[in-house]
Amino acid sequence: MFACIFVPNFPVAAVFRAEPELRAQAVAIFEGKPPLEKLLAVNESAGRIGITPGMTKAQSELCSELTLRPRSPLQESVTHAALLDCAQSFSPCVEDAAADTAILDLAGMESLFGSLPEIARNLFRRVAELGLDGNVAVASNPDAAILAARGFSGVTVIPPGKESETLGSLPVEVLFANGSEGKKKEDEEQKESARLLATLDRWGVRNLRALAALPEVALSERLGQEGLRWQQLARGAASRTLVPVEAPAIFEEAIELEYPIVLLEPLAFLLNRLLEQICVRLASRALNTQQLRLTLELQNLAGVDPQLDTCGIPSESDASQGASQKAAQYFISGRQSKFCRTLSLPLPMLDPKLFLKLLQLDLNAHPPGAPILKIHLAAEPARPRSAQGGLFLPPSPEPEKLELTLARIAGLIGESRVGSLELLDTHRAEGFRMRRFVPEATQEKRSPKIGKPLEEKSAVAAxxxxxxxxxxxxxxxxxxxxxxxxxxxxxxxxxxxxxxxxxxxxxxxxxxxxxxxxxxxxxxxxxxxxxxxxxxxxxxxxxxxxxxxxx
Amino acid sequence: MSSAVFSTSAPQGRPFAFDNENGAEVCPQPSQPERFAEARPPQRVIDAALPGAFFPGVMTDSRLASVTLASRLAVRPAPEMVSSGIAAMDELTGGLPRGCLTEICGPASSGRSTLMLSALAAATRRGEFCAVVDASDALDPQSVAAAGIELDRLLWVRCGENSHHAEYRVEQLLRVTDLLLESGGFGMIALDLGDLPPQTARRIPLTTWFRFRRAVEHTSTVLLAVERQSIAGSCSSLLIKLGSLKINMSGNRACNTGFQLSPTHAQLLSGIEITAELVRSRMERKPVGSAEIAFASKTAWAG
Structure with a gap:
């Protein structure tokens, strides 16, 4: 059995994922070069007020209720990656059918995740957690699952042998919507599809049941092998091998801002959203993260050279002491400059609130120095730590709490002034350096000897x-x-x-x-x-x- | 307490301690033979207040019903004591109490840091994680290593630089301590106020110490404060005062006041003899008052 996840109206869904507050509004996505921008996709609310794809941006701007957003390839790629992560969390065998479609092989998954309807419902819920309104369909072959996901909203489970009966009510346009809405179709392919659709329309074939009922020989004579393939699809009888992909373990989220952000407080709201999305994705793959990279694209203000603004750049002494694991970098690309911060954690963690607080503290200590145009956040995946505390072991600070405490202390007194000691191999006075305080690693390395009396040492004059x-x-x-x-x-x-x-x-x-x-x-x-x-x-x-x- | 009901200090004709103001239920005054009953052992007196005893009027008071009998009061468990790393000091104090504030005070060169590092070394040897909040940035890494502290288990917080005002450093110390106590999980947190002028240290409000005491209560953390003079008042459960200095020199006899003005070049500082006095202890069955001991510390190179 195969399951298909399909996200209808993908460009709009990608924007909604980044800006959930737009869901209640009429939204249209446009693309193209000014002044020839055209609407690519609209949501249901926009459709109700008469906005349709294909309208020019100038036309749509006459409607004051409409919110216009440019098409964001970045958002779409991020959403696509999230979709694949979601599918990978259920099955290792996932096909990347299109930007808005993922197919997964459910063979053997019933013993792990329950019955097929249960799996479909869980898939649907997991897609919703990603901030997407998707359709989920389960069928005995991948193509039937795709058609059902494209045609029926919500969760659809087609029992084996019932494909033709279930798919029969779908319009024939479902067949030609194959391929992604997000990807550009070849012009020739589009024309061919339009021609075939017009032919079927002339024959009075409106739905898949009618197409499936056509005599095969006569259909082959008129439309060739392609026509037979469409009929097989309409019957839900097409069979093919799934082409699985290895989803890369890249966890990145980004937001392009319409207006630059100046204050850190609104930035925190956006960071929170990105962190939650990344954490959901990591959790779906049973992963944690040990490193977060925040890249802010800054507006290059006239007369302000970010290179001269040293507030975000650690001093040489800091770098030499190695006390700070965070590194800030400025670099200029084109007209905009980028500001990077790397947050290294001592242990793999997965707590968006903690990450947000750490990033906030870090940005408070090292402000970007210019308005922010784009936020890009990437998490380096890591296996979750597996540690079992002993009943008789002395207590140790909780890593998440301690990390936050250390970040707060560092914000209070400076990063280089908190940590553990490391003696240097020298006779010079002050031959030491500060390094990061990591309690867990040492605990694993040297657990105390229980039951063994601690040897009493004579006091050493300090x-x-x-x-x-x-x-x-x-x-x-x-x-x-x-x-x-x-x-x-x-x-x-x-x-x-x-x-x-x-x-x-x-x-x-x-x-x-x-x-x-x-x-x-x-x-x-x-x-x-x-x-x-x-x-x-x-x-x-x-x-x-x-x-x-x-x- | 229920035993207060039978107090003979209540004057004749006045209601007893738990009698209500309206005088609706005035307790009967004990007769002369009953007043002698006060001389009986306390357990019998308490038994008399149990339901069904002689004074039904007392027990019908609704306010009395909520009073817990002294015999049923939960005994507050004594805090767990841990070693300070110096046997003589443990003998004097019984160790350092967990979940309590311990003050170590004394003038410069009185052995405060030696005792603090010794306690930290003992804690890290037990496998605990410790923190030193250093108000004067005075910790010597070589001494830390020589004391036997596991460096991986010690968090060193260097509050401010010495160019900063002492008040500023104290403020940082207090805020850092708050954060560390809130974080929890540390076996020992040592606050080093040893180099601060006493007038600055005394400006720390008593409420701060009370807050620290409350924060550390019911935890397994030993909160240690090293200072010149005692500043936490009654918030500290243990107050140790370190005193006179006695230098041990290799090749010479120990000398206290009779220093030679022109010592030979073969002199070597081999250790310090420290006198400790237990000024206050809230621990049970521990002497309160000036119990004194002396112990010797040796320098790292003394072998």
């Missing part, structure tokens, strides 16, 4: 660092330091009671950032009492610094 080091004035007597005064910090001054050192270290002499220093551990008597400090003499720069205090 140093508290002054960042940046405090410049100090050191008084020497007979080559021995006797007093240290630090102008910036009143607590760090007093007579030297005790000292140990110096310990000399140096490094990176082969590079520009060479360093050489002597270190002392000193005890100072100040107003509060005795405190231990680390004093450093910079041998290259020549200054004295208090680097930290032992605490």
């Amino acid at each position: 140093l508290r660092i002054f960042r940046p080091p405090l410049r100090a004035t050191v008084t020497l007597e007979n080559g021995q330091m006797v007093r240290v005064v630090c102008a910036k910090k009143k607590e760090v001054q007093g007579n030297v009671l005790w000292k140990a050192g110096p310990w000399r270290s140096s490094g990176d002499w082969w590079e520009r950032e060479a360093w050489a220093r002597d270190e002392w551990d000193i005890a100072l008597q100040n107003a509060e009492g005795i405190a231990l400090f680390r004093l450093v003499h910079d041998l290259l720069g020549g200054g004295w610094f208090v680097e930290g205090t032992y605490d």
